Amino acid sequence: MIFSGSTGLSGRVVDNVFFYILIICVFLLGLITFLMVYFVIRYRREKHPNPADIEGSTWLEITWTIIPTLIVLTMFYYGLTGFEFLKKVPPGAMVVKVVARQWSWLFQYENGIQDTELRVPVGKPVKLLLTSQDVIHGFYAPAFRIKQDVVPGMTNTLWFQPTEVGTFDVMCSQYCGLEHSHMFSKIVVLSQEEFTKWYQTKK
Numbered sequence: 001m002i003f004s005g006s007t008g009l010s011g012r013v014v015d016n017v018f019f020y021i022l023i024i025c026v027f028l029l030g031l032i033t034f035l036m037v038y039f040v041i042r043y044r045r046e047k048h049p050n051p052a053d054i055e056g057s058t059w060l061e062i063t064w065t066i067i068p069t070l071i072v073l074t075m076f077y078y079g080l081t082g083f084e085f086l087k088k089v090p091p092g093a094m095v096v097k098v099v100a101r102q103w104s105w106l107f108q109y110e111n112g113i114q115d116t117e118l119r120v121p122v123g124k125p126v127k128l129l130l131t132s133q134d135v136i137h138g139f140y141a142p143a144f145r146i147k148q149d150v151v152p153g154m155t156n157t158l159w160f161q162p163t164e165v166g167t168f169d170v171m172c173s174q175y176c177g178l179e180h181s182h183m184f185s186k187i188v189v190l191s192q193e194e195f196t197k198w199y200q201t202k203k
Contacts, residue, residue: 006143006144006145007143007144007162007163007164007166007168008143008144008145008160008161008162008163009085009160009161009163010086010144010145010146010159010160010161011143011144011145012163013082013085013086013145014082014086014145015145016078016082017078017079017082020074020075020078021075021078024071024075086146086159089125089127089157089159090125090159090161092125093124093125093126093127093159094110094120094121094124094125094126094127095110095127095129096108096109096110096118096120096126096127096128096129097109097128097129097131098118098128098129098130098131098139098150099131099132099133100130100131100132100133100137100139100150100172101132101133101134102134102135102176102177102179102183103172103176103177103179103180103182103183104116104183104185105118105139105170105183105185107119107185109199111199113199116185117185117186117187117188118170118185118186118187118188119188119190119195119198119199120162120187120188120189120190120195121162121189121190121191121192121195121196122162122163122164122165122189122190122191122192123161123162123163123192124161124162124192125159125160125161126159126160126161126162127157127158127159128148128157128158128159128160129155129156129157130148130150130155130156130157130158131150131151131152131154131155131156132150132151132152133152134152134176135152135176135177136149136150136151136152136174136176137149137150137172137173137174137176137183138150138172138173138174139158139170139172139173140170140171140172140173141160141168141169141170141187142169142171143168143169143187144160144162144168144187146158146160147173149174150174162187162189164189165189165190165191166189167186167187167188167189168186168187168189169184169185169186169187170184170185170186170187171183171184171185
C-alpha cells in the first residue's frame with residue numbers, strides 16, 4: 001500500500017487513516033527505542049554499582065495511561081469514520097452488477113450491457129452488486145483500496161468514486177481454484193463524454 005498509488009475517494013480515505021496510524025507507530029517506536037538505549041547506557045552497572053531504590057510516581061502512571069488511551073481513541077475515531085464513509089453509498093450512484101465465476105469477471109449494466117471490463121465515468125459514484133456463480137471469490141481493486149468477498153447465493157454491495165481517468169487492476173483476493181492467479185480484469189475510467197458515447201454505442 002505504501003508504494004502503490006491510490007485513486008478515488010475511497011483510496012484517499014483509507015490512505016489517510018493508514019498513514020495517520022503509521023506515523024504514530026513510527027514515532028512511538030523511535031521514542032521507545034531511544035529511551036531504552038538511553039537508560040541502558042545511562043544507568044549501566046559500571047556507573048551505578050549500588051543503585052538507589054526508586055519510588056513510583058502516581059502522576060507519571062496517570063500520564064502514561066491517559067496519553068496512550070487518547071491515541072488509541074483517535075485511531076478508533078478515524079477508522080470508524082472511514083468505515084462509515086465506505087459503507088454509505090451516495091445517492092444517485094450508477095449501479096453495476098458484478099458476477100464472479102471461475103475464473104473471470106462479468107459486469108452487467110442497467111441497460112443490458114455486459115462486459116468483461118468495468119467501464120465507468122470519472123467523478124461519478126459507482127455501486128457494485130456482487131454475486132458469484134460458483135465458489136467464494138474476492139473483488140479487489142487495490143488502487144481504490146476496496147475489497148469485498150463475493151459469495152454464492154447472496155449479493156454484497158461495494159462502492160467507489162473515481163477521481164481520475166485511467167485503467168486500474170481488478171483481481172480476485174480469495175483462492176478459488178487452479179486458475180485463481182489469472183482471474184484479472186480492469187476498471188477503465190473514462191471522461192463523461194467518452195463513457196456516454198461507449199454506453200450508447202453498446203445498447
